[in-house]
Amino acid sequence: MAQNLPSRAENYSEWYNALVRLADLADHSAVRGCMIIKPYGYAIWEKMQRILDDMFKDTGHVNAYFPLFIPKSFLSKEAEHVEGFAKECAIVTHHRLMNDPNGKGVVVDPEAKLEEELIVRPTSETIIWHTYKDWIQSYRDLPLLINQWANVVRWEMRTRLFLRTAEFLWQEGHTAHATAQEAIAETEKMLEVYATFAEKYMAMPVIRGIKTPNERFAGAVETYCIEALMQDGKALQAGTSHFLGQNFAKAFDVKFLNAQNQEEYVWATSWGVSTRLMGALIMSHSDDNGLVLPPLLAPIQVVIVPVYKKNEELNALSDYIRPLVESLKKVNISVRYDDDDTKRPGWKFTEWELKGVPIRLTIGSRDVANNEIEVYRRDTCQKWMVPADNIVAYVEKLLVEIQNNIYQTAKERLDKFSFYVDSYKEFQEILETTGGFIYAHWDGSPATEEAIKEETKATIRCIPLNSPEEEGKCIYSGNPSRKRVIFARAY
RNA sequence: CGAGGCAUAGCGCAGUCCGGCUAGCGCACCUGCUUUGGGAGCAGGGGGUCGCAGGUUCAAAUCCUGCUGCCUCGACCA
Numbered sequence: 306m307a308q309n310l311p312s313r314a315e316n317y318s319e320w321y322n323a324l325v326r327l328a329d330l331a332d333h334s335a336v337r338g339c340m341i342i343k344p345y346g347y348a349i350w351e352k353m354q355r356i357l358d359d360m361f362k363d364t365g366h367v368n369a370y371f372p373l374f375i376p377k378s379f380l381s382k383e384a385e386h387v388e389g390f391a392k393e394c395a396i397v398t399h400h401r402l403m404n405d406p407n408g409k410g411v412v413v414d415p416e417a418k419l420e421e422e423l424i425v426r427p428t429s430e431t432i433i434w435h436t437y438k439d440w441i442q443s444y445r446d447l448p449l450l451i452n453q454w455a456n457v458v459r460w461e462m463r464t465r466l467f468l469r470t471a472e473f474l475w476q477e478g479h480t481a482h483a484t485a486q487e488a489i490a491e492t493e494k495m496l497e498v499y500a501t502f503a504e505k506y507m508a509m510p511v512i513r514g515i516k517t518p519n520e521r522f523a524g525a526v527e528t529y530c531i532e533a534l535m536q537d538g539k540a541l542q543a544g545t546s547h548f549l550g551q552n553f554a555k556a557f558d559v560k561f562l563n564a565q566n567q568e569e570y571v572w573a574t575s576w577g578v579s580t581r582l583m584g585a586l587i588m589s590h591s592d593d594n595g596l597v598l599p600p601l602l603a604p605i606q607v608v609i610v611p612v613y614k615k616n617e618e619l620n621a622l623s624d625y626i627r628p629l630v631e632s633l634k635k636v637n638i639s640v641r642y643d644d645d646d647t648k649r650p651g652w653k654f655t656e657w658e659l660k661g662v663p664i665r666l667t668i669g670s671r672d673v674a675n676n677e678i679e680v681y682r683r684d685t686c687q688k689w690m691v692p693a694d695n696i697v698a699y700v701e702k703l704l705v706e707i708q709n710n711i712y713q714t715a716k717e718r719l720d721k722f723s724f725y726v727d728s729y730k731e732f733q734e735i736l737e738t739t740g741g742f743i744y745a746h747w748d749g750s751p752a753t754e755e756a757i758k759e760e761t762k763a764t765i766r767c768i769p770l771n772s773p774e775e776e777g778k779c780i781y782s783g784n785p786s787r788k789r790v791i792f793a794r795a796y
Numbered sequence: 797c798g799a800g801g802c803a804u805a806g807c808g809c810a811g812u813c814c815g816g817c818u819a820g821c822g823c824a825c826c827u828g829c830u831u832u833g834g835g836a837g838c839a840g841g842g843g844g845u846c847g848c849a850g851g852u853u854c855a856a857a858u859c860c861u862g863c864u865g866c867c868u869c870g871a872c873c874a
Contacts, residue, residue: 309808318868337866393873428874462797462872469874522874542874581874612833651834658834669833679833796874 310659312593317537321588325466328596328660330583338464338471345660346583348604350474353582354454356506356601357476360498366450366478371432373456374423379431383556386430389523393460395425425458430524430549430575433479434557441481441571443562448491449481467584468541468796475579481571483563485550488572489527492548495576496529499544507582508599508712509533509589510719511543512742512791514767519751522575526550532766532791534719535588538740540766540793543585546576584796590684590711596661597683599711600704607633607640607700608662610653612669619644625673632697638704658683663707664700684711725789729780732792736761742793744772746786748779757781757792766791 330346401417482488511531525547554570590597667679681688722741
């Protein structure tokens with residue numbers, strides 16, 4: 306079918322790379338580590354944005370925009386934060402170019418050195434908290450619930466389209482609160498927003514959890530996360546929500562007067578999801594024939610392919626199909642009538658499968674005469690005939706069914722590849738064979754976590770929020786443990 | 797940063813070891829005819845400073861030197 310697409314079994318990584326390109330989602334750019342998001346890929350991202358943005362607004366947040374550049378000195382104000390990000394910052398040192406005196410192109414004008422160098426934001430906590438200092442005086446200014454959609458740059462050594470690029474798009478929420486409890490509630494609320502988005506819209510089941518200190522965001526008191534499992538058994542962190550305590554408030558001296566007229570430091574959160582979600586989406590559902598998109602995020606939900614011999618026949622079919630397109634649009638189904646005369650039906654079938662369109666309707670003169678339509682669903686690759694009369698309602702229902710089925714399939718895989726393990730030997734075996742989420746006891750020490758990572762490349766993805774207390778022994782050290790954590794190899 | 801690989805038409809590649817005549821193939825593109833229910837066939841056609849800069853030579857995609865960029869795999873991370 307999709308001849309150029311390697312199978313997942315053959316080489317999962319090649320399959321992913323090829324799929325991103327063949328499905329027209331993104332491309333490598335002239336700049337190392339940076340990607341070009343192509344219109345079809347961007348359309349999916351736009352859908353994600355719109356839905357998430359509505360969810361943020363519904364939970365009381367407003368959008369704003371802060372600068373791309375951050376004075377270098379800002380970054381160092383929070384010790385752990387700078388420690389975490391210093392190694393991967395792009396730095397602006399000059400503001401002007403000049404003609405090369407040796408005649409070739411342009412060079413940096415040494416006269417134009419900046420007095421204070423700027424870094425390109427790897428995240429915006431510092432510039433935002435610098436600003437919040439001016440915005441917050443009293444408890445009446447709180448809570449401050451702001452989100453921004455932006456690009457950020459992290460100078461990664463190794464990159465992959467969507468999963469890890471030097472520049473990526475994301476949203477970052479930054480909120481300020483009067484009490485720790487309220488900030489923690491916000492952190493948890495936004496984690497739940499992410500989890501709901503992942504499961505309901507992306508059809509991607511996730512585990513809600515807390516990061517270990519090792520894996521925590523630089524500058525956070527607690528990092529909450531949603532973790533998803535990809536088809537190759539590797540975990541992918543799909544979103545994070547941080548309780549920042551008073552770390553940034555102290556670093557940037559952001560205080561407020563409480564109702565008792567006492568000065569207090571503000572409590573903070575930040576939370577974000579990025580274009581990495583695109584990678585998660587691709588790897589959650591797609592197969593060896595190409596992309597499989599959940600209807601709620603598919604830019605094109607239904608494609609209609611006409612089958613005809615002569616041009617007059619196409620005209621007649623178009624007269625029949627156009628009203629159908631209109632009635633599908635009327636119920637908010639995004640539909641594409643592919644009447645391109647330069648491509649044949651077989652080519653279109655393969656192409657739209659590659660691009661993951663959930664439903665294809667094929668209509669030829671024969672079908673018009675029989676008053677029926679051929680329906681093909683991408684998730685199961687099945688096709689069959691249905692009466693033309695109630696096709697709109699039929700398609701509406703089928704879209705819902707596909708959305709559910711994709712989720713169910715992913716959920717079953719997650720369950721199937723979740724293992725409860727009590728010995729280190731078994732732990733290693735699973736990592737070497739199927740991969741997956743391994744629920745195991747851990748003694749809580751960073752040293753043990755580090756040792757396991759060294760030996761197996763598996764990291765603690767999270768301490769699941771809903772995991773029950775349970776007496777056990779750490780699989781590595783044998784020391785007592787009260788809870789299982791999730792280990793996996795990760796993207 | 798380490799180790800590999802690649803750079804020739806829009807895309808994918810061959811040619812490079814062993815220098816030589818007009819730089820070739822597949823896909824895509826253009827024209828025409830036949831086709832159209834799972835990536836159509838035939839015929840004709842257009843498209844290239846062979847990554848960049850030097851050098852060797854009668855002659856360089858090919859040999860030499862230097863540079864640049866990208867990809868893959870590792871160490872770091874969302």
